[in-house]
Amino acid sequence: MTTITRRPEARRLPAHARPNRGRRRSWVTITLFVLPALALFLLLVVAPIVVAVYASGFKWNGFGGLPTDFIGFDNFTRLLESEIFFTDMWHLLVLVLLCLVVQLPMALGIAMLLNQRIRGRAIYRLVFFSPYVLSEVITGVLFSLILSPTSGLANGILGLVGLESDFLADQDTALMSLFVVMTWKYFGFHMMIYLAGRQNIPNELLEAARIDGATGWEVFRHVTLPLLGPTIRISVFLSVIYTIQLFDLVWILTEGGPAHSTETLAVTMFDIGFGRSQVGYASAISVVMFVLSLVFALGYQRFVMRRDLEGATTAMGDTR
Amino acid sequence: MKRPTLPLHAIAWIVGAFILIPIVYAVLGGFKDTSQLSTNPFGLPSPWETGNYTEVLAAGSFWRQMWNSTFIAVLTTIVTVSLSAMAAYVFARFAFRGRELLFTVFTAGLMFPFAVAILPIFVMLRTLGLVDNAWGVILVQAAFGLPLTIIILRGFFRSIPGEIEEAATLDGCGPFAFFWRILLPMARPALATVSVLAIVGSWNNFMLPLVVFSDEASWTLPLGIQQFQGQYSSDTSRILAYLVLAMVPALGFYAVAERHLIGGLTAGATKG
Numbered sequence: 001m002t003t004i005t006r007r008p009e010a011r012r013l014p015a016h017a018r019p020n021r022g023r024r025r026s027w028v029t030i031t032l033f034v035l036p037a038l039a040l041f042l043l044l045v046v047a048p049i050v051v052a053v054y055a056s057g058f059k060w061n062g063f064g065g066l067p068t069d070f071i072g073f074d075n076f077t078r079l080l081e082s083e084i085f086f087t088d089m090w091h092l093l094v095l096v097l098l099c100l101v102v103q104l105p106m107a108l109g110i111a112m113l114l115n116q117r118i119r120g121r122a123i124y125r126l127v128f129f130s131p132y133v134l135s136e137v138i139t140g141v142l143f144s145l146i147l148s149p150t151s152g153l154a155n156g157i158l159g160l161v162g163l164e165s166d167f168l169a170d171q172d173t174a175l176m177s178l179f180v181v182m183t184w185k186y187f188g189f190h191m192m193i194y195l196a197g198r199q200n201i202p203n204e205l206l207e208a209a210r211i212d213g214a215t216g217w218e219v220f221r222h223v224t225l226p227l228l229g230p231t232i233r234i235s236v237f238l239s240v241i242y243t244i245q246l247f248d249l250v251w252i253l254t255e256g257g258p259a260h261s262t263e264t265l266a267v268t269m270f271d272i273g274f275g276r277s278q279v280g281y282a283s284a285i286s287v288v289m290f291v292l293s294l295v296f297a298l299g300y301q302r303f304v305m306r307r308d309l310e311g312a313t314t315a316m317g318d319t320r
Numbered sequence: 321m322k323r324p325t326l327p328l329h330a331i332a333w334i335v336g337a338f339i340l341i342p343i344v345y346a347v348l349g350g351f352k353d354t355s356q357l358s359t360n361p362f363g364l365p366s367p368w369e370t371g372n373y374t375e376v377l378a379a380g381s382f383w384r385q386m387w388n389s390t391f392i393a394v395l396t397t398i399v400t401v402s403l404s405a406m407a408a409y410v411f412a413r414f415a416f417r418g419r420e421l422l423f424t425v426f427t428a429g430l431m432f433p434f435a436v437a438i439l440p441i442f443v444m445l446r447t448l449g450l451v452d453n454a455w456g457v458i459l460v461q462a463a464f465g466l467p468l469t470i471i472i473l474r475g476f477f478r479s480i481p482g483e484i485e486e487a488a489t490l491d492g493c494g495p496f497a498f499f500w501r502i503l504l505p506m507a508r509p510a511l512a513t514v515s516v517l518a519i520v521g522s523w524n525n526f527m528l529p530l531v532v533f534s535d536e537a538s539w540t541l542p543l544g545i546q547q548f549q550g551q552y553s554s555d556t557s558r559i560l561a562y563l564v565l566a567m568v569p570a571l572g573f574y575a576v577a578e579r580h581l582i583g584g585l586t587a588g589a590t591k592g
Contacts (some may be wrong), residue, residue: 026414034422038407040462041467048444110331128335137524138567138570183338241433252519274442286438
């Protein structure tokens, strides 16, 4: 009897960590085991972000130790007065909305489709996910060739029905073209998350709904979709966080052009920081990206994922 | 209950075509020369030109980039996984004041966009003389890989029953021996998962090598591809051949490690 009641306690506190056995020795272990990771993390993750925040208050070209030419919030006012900042923010908004309205519903639909018993679904799954493992550079270079206005495959196909376009070379279509490439590369990732989420829903629930006379759509709308809620909220979260720092694909495809029509915050930051060595000003853009991510992450977790977090943390230890 | 699956197959085929046509185009395009590519973009190559592929394979730069990418990916994985495993062990199986706070510090790292840190990191690496040094990339990648790896491993370590640890302690096993001889061997599936994530992340990384490596000798595959495109911009079929050869390791690795990759990504997504 006592072993049963003590079990959870024993699980959390291994013998050598209990107060009666070598407390000092366990502190030595704790320090030795955590310190390397902590040191690396503080030095290369936390410190650079602190430095970025600090440098954003200076006019600095990145040379000669720490910056000295303090200019207060001038970098931020300059950023807020620049047109490019609002262009970047607009692109962020457009890309996030497109993800929410096109990419994620498509991924969800395909996930539901592949959850049916159709022949070859393992192969479909393998194929749909495969672009995710190719690097952004491979994807970007491949599509810059395919979308080339003169010799690309896309115009070769669309030309048959008279729908040629300049894609990335035209500032009216460049952002859309970028989004198509993003969808090609990332929808499989979201599809996989949805598939995993769907498999955690007990089939009994869906069968019960069906026995009660619900149609396929009604089962999806009123049973599957609500139960997929936490999964969907996480995939939305990842999409937004990713889009805030979007860089690689854009840099390879267009470098932000033509005429800034695909530029993102990260591309502007990179261009100003590395291209023009205005490290202080570029750091201000970094800080904006950081604050955007942080505010979004905290706000989203507070208001949208609140209901899911409890489940997620308690499930953590038990999933395997 | 049997429903017609034809419309489902039709949708799957359309999506499959959207995904596969670019890849097939690249593979076939590599076997054409550039004039064939413009006169005959869709069809099979005739004749099949193998020259693009063999010339890329014969060039030393491709193999050097492959080696650099491999070297960096392997060392990044070793550093990330070993440091994370040690920290995750403490977070999972020791009770001490400040544990949750410390753990939260690491998990907060998931929210730090890498792009935010790139400028200070570059300045720091330049000050330390780590520009054009593979360790500059390895250590930074490892540092940014810690949060997710620690979260996944801690979850796994927690799921190992306390009775096993008690039995080991009774048999005279200290915390180090328990970690090394019992916990790590038991955690092999989780270690494989996080290793696969680290390898793929490192293999595909572009932004960091882009700023750290200026010397061609230290370029990784993504840098090489980007530069190759610039150098042979008019020779599309040759670039396609280079792309296809660069895809092979990634797709091959995916074929071998699919289960771990997807398991890790979905676990990371649902736990992060």
